[in-house]
Amino acid sequence: MTVSSQVFDPAAATITIVTYxxxxxxxxLLTSIEAMDxxxxxxxxxxxxxSDDTGAVIDAFRSRIGTELVYRRxxxxxxxxxxxxxxxxxxxxxxxxxxWLMDDxxxxxxxxxxxxxNWAPRFKSIQGRRYDYDxxxxxWQYRVADRMGIPIPFAxxxxxxxxxxxxxSGCFEGMFIHxxxxxxxxxxxxxxxxxxxxxxxxxxxxxxxTSVIVDEFVLRRTREIKQWxxxxxxxxxSSDAYRYYIMRNRAYIKRYYRELGVYNPVLFGxxxxxxxxxxxxxxxxxxxxVRGTGHLVRxxxxxxxxxxxxxxxxxxxxxxxxxxA
Numbered sequence: 001m002t003v004s005s006q007v008f009d010p011a012a013a014t015i016t017i018v019t020y021x022x023x024x025x026x027x028x029l030l031t032s033i034e035a036m037d038x039x040x041x042x043x044x045x046x047x048x049x050x051s052d053d054t055g056a057v058i059d060a061f062r063s064r065i066g067t068e069l070v071y072r073r074x075x076x077x078x079x080x081x082x083x084x085x086x087x088x089x090x091x092x093x094x095x096x097x098x099x100w101l102m103d104d105x106x107x108x109x110x111x112x113x114x115x116x117x118n119w120a121p122r123f124k125s126i127q128g129r130r131y132d133y134d135x136x137x138x139x140w141q142y143r144v145a146d147r148m149g150i151p152i153p154f155a156x157x158x159x160x161x162x163x164x165x166x167x168x169s170g171c172f173e174g175m176f177i178h179x180x181x182x183x184x185x186x187x188x189x190x191x192x193x194x195x196x197x198x199x200x201x202x203x204x205x206x207x208x209x210t211s212v213i214v215d216e217f218v219l220r221r222t223r224e225i226k227q228w229x230x231x232x233x234x235x236x237x238s239s240d241a242y243r244y245y246i247m248r249n250r251a252y253i254k255r256y257y258r259e260l261g262v263y264n265p266v267l268f269g270x271x272x273x274x275x276x277x278x279x280x281x282x283x284x285x286x287x288x289x290v291r292g293t294g295h296l297v298r299x300x301x302x303x304x305x306x307x308x309x310x311x312x313x314x315x316x317x318x319x320x321x322x323x324x325a
Contacts, residue, residue, distance in 0.1 A: 014100065016090070017043070020104075022104050023052045041096070072087070099176075101174070101177075113218075125177050125206065127142065148274070149254075169203060183319040184317050185204040186314075192245070200252070246299065248299035276300075
């Protein structure tokens with residue numbers, strides 16, 4: 001790890017938000033940004049073709065948020081994957097040194113950007129911590145079982161005196177990433193639509209730089225989700241759409257792994273089986289129903305088409321550079 005002598009400049013950071021038909025939640029997030037000190041140089045809001053009053057909310061905040069608000073309304077709903085890909089592109093083209101990604105169902109703590117900026121001279125891919133809706137500490141699975149392509153659910157939650165832990169994953173609910181890394185690995189892949197896109201993007205980042213999760217609480221979730229409390233962590237309720245993409249998008253991860261020469265068919269296949277089993281448990285224990293299995297099977301079937309697609313290519317790098325420190 002190389003320690004940079006460059007001082008973090010909040011004005012060189014951009015908060016990028018993806019929203020879809022949740023103007024009430026977006027209002028809470030923009031209100032929290034209004035109260036931030038310091039503020040970023042830009043706030044980019046990507047609207048996935050919302051049919052509610054999202055546009056009016058943006059207009060109401062332009063004169064009061066205290067920084068430049070950039071609004072991009074897409075013609076169709078591209079999912080979180082497409083929204084974050086477009087948001088990253090806009091932030092990158094604005095010249096942002098740091099890009100802080102977040103969904104619309106969080107709010108930023110007032111000193112959140114300063115806390116992230118404290119780590120900016122040392123690392124180029126950083127994940128802060130979050131409070132859950134009820135104020136408890138949210139546990140995020142920051143380690144991925146490399147060849148299996150699945151998160152390690154019980155990676156140690158505690159921090160030592162260093163205040164950080166190395167990670168090989170990512171979450172678009174709070175990813176803080178340097179433009180040098182974005183230049184090397186390209187934009188997030190919009191083809192995922194939802195699910196696995198941020199894990200893969202964080203994994204790609206960890207291959208070119210030291211990625212870390214830091215012991216800094218910077219976000220708070222503002223939406224309550226039905227959960228199964230497992231003690232050290234929670235299992236959230238899902239939806240039929242999520243179930244489909246959870247299985248279909250395993251094929252995209254496989255294609256990236258093959259492209260990078262790390263694909264192991266036995267271990268990756270085991271990861272897929274474990275993912276399928278986890279979703280069956282989610283259906284039975286969290287959602288207390290049995291219907292939904294068909295969406296998992298359909299996702300696997302459509303994933304096979306992706307695996308056979310000879311025209312498929314990974315997202316290209318934006319620039320050719322030396323590896324990030």
